[in-house]
Amino acid sequence: MSQRRAETSGISDWINQRLPVNQFFIRHLVNYFAPKNLNFWYFFGVFSLVVLANQVLTGIALAMVYTPTGAEAFASVEHIMRHVPYGWLLRYMHSTGASAFFIVIYLHIYRALMYGSYRMPRELLWLTGCVLFMVLMAESFTGYVLPWGQMSFWGAKVIAELFGTIPGIGTTLVHWIQGDYVISEVLLKRFFAFHVIAVPLILIAMVMLHIVALHSVGSNNPEGIEIKDQCDRRGRPLDGIQFHPYYTVKDIMAVLGFLIVFAWVLFYVPEFWGLFLEPANFQPANPLVTPAHIQPVWYFSSFFAMLRAVPDKSYGALVMLSAVVILCFVPWLDRSPVRSIRYKGIGSKIALSCLVLSFSILGFLGTQPAVGGYLIMARIMTGVYFACFLAMPIYTRIESCRTPPKRIQG
Ligand code: HEM
Structure with a gap:
C-alpha cells in the first residue's frame, strides 16, 4: 500500500517537475481569494463555461455527419435527426445550447452592470467580455445558416445586404463576402469554415484572456467593495475566502441545478415553442419563396x-x-x-x-x-x-x- 502511495507521488512529482500542474491549481484555486459574499449572480460565468464545453463537444460530433453543400446541408441535418443514433439528442443539445449560451450571457452582463464590475480596475476584464459577446454573435449567426433552411437562407441574405448599404464599396463588398452574385453554397461553405474553426478559436482564446484578466484583478462582489484594500499580515484579503474548496463546491452544486433545467428543456421543449428553432427553418432554403416574416432567433431580436x-x-x-x-x-x-x-x-x-x-x-x-x-x-x-x-x-x-x-x- 505504502509502496503504491510512493509510486503515485513519484508520478505526480515527475509530472510537476516538468509541468507545474499542482502549482497552477494552488495558485489559481486554493490561494485565489474570492469575496465571501458572492451570490447566485456569480454562477452565470461558470454556466457560460459549461455551455461553451457543451457547444464544442456536440459541435465536433455534428460536424462528423453534416455536409456543407447547398444540395445536402438540409438533408444531412434531417439525417442526423432521424437516422444517426442519438443524433437528435446531439443536435438539440447544440441548438438548445446556443439559446442557453445567450440566456446566461445576458444575465452575466446584467450582473456586471448591476454591481459595477466594469469599473476600475476591471475595465479590461469588461472589454474582453464585450469582444466575447460580439464573437459569440458571429458564432451563432454563422451556425444558424448551416441547416440551410428558409430562415437560414433569408437571414443570411438580410445581413449580407446590410454590407451593401456602405457607400461606395457596398455592392463590391457584398459580392466579395458572398463569393457570388447571390447567396449560394459558396457562402455556406465559408460560414461552415468560420463556424467550426475560425470563430471558436477566437472565442476560446478570448475566454482564456477573460479568465486571466479576472484572476489578475480579482472578483468584484455585490457590495462593490475592493476586498484587496483590507488584508491581514500575510497579505490575504480579510473578506476573502479560498476559491477552492468553498466556491468550487458551491459552483458544482449550481452547475448540477443548471443541467437539470437544461435537460428538462432539452427533453420536453427543445424547440421552445418555435423560439429556439423556428418553424420556417424546417423547410429547405428556397431562393424563390420569401418567408412571410423574416426574423432572427430570439437573442438577436432586440438588435x-x-x-x-x-x-x-x-x-x-x-x-x-x-x-x-x-x-x-x-x-x-x-x-x-x-x-x-x-x-x-x-x-x-x-x-x-x-x-x-x-x-x-x-x-x-x-x-x-x-x-x-x-x-x-x-x-x-x-x-x-x-x-x-x-x-x-x-x-x-x-x-x-x-x-x-x-x-x-x-
Ligand atoms: C463566452 C462568454 C463568457 C464566459 C465563458 C465568461 C466567463 C466568466 C467567468 C467564469 C467569470 C467569473 C465568474 C463570475 O463572475 O460570474 C466571469 C466574470 C466576469 N465577466 Fe465574463 N464570461 C463571458 C462573457 C462575458 C461578457 C459578454 C461580459 C460583458 C460584456 C463579461 C463580463 C464579466 C465581468 C465584468 C466579470 C467580473 C464580474 C465580477 O467580478 O463581479 N463576461 N466571466
Missing part, C-alpha cells in the same frame, strides 16, 4: 428591432452596431463614486430598469412586423436604450449615493 426602427437601412445598420459597441464605453460613462447598484442613487436604478425594459420590449417588437404602433414603439424604445447609456455621465454624477461600508458585513 433586429433597432435595425428596422430607422427608416434608412445604412443608418439602421449603424444604430444596430452602436447598440453593441456602446457597451465598451460603459466603464468611462459611469462617473458614480460607488460601484454597486446597492449604494447608487435613484437615477442609476431607474436607468438600469429602463435598459432591461427597453431591451426586452425591443426583443418582442423584433418578432412583429415593423409597421404602425409597433414601429413607433420600436423607435421610442431604441431612444430609451441609448439614453440609458448616453445620459450615464449625468445621472451617475448628480444623484446622491449611500456610502458603502469599509468591510463586507456578516
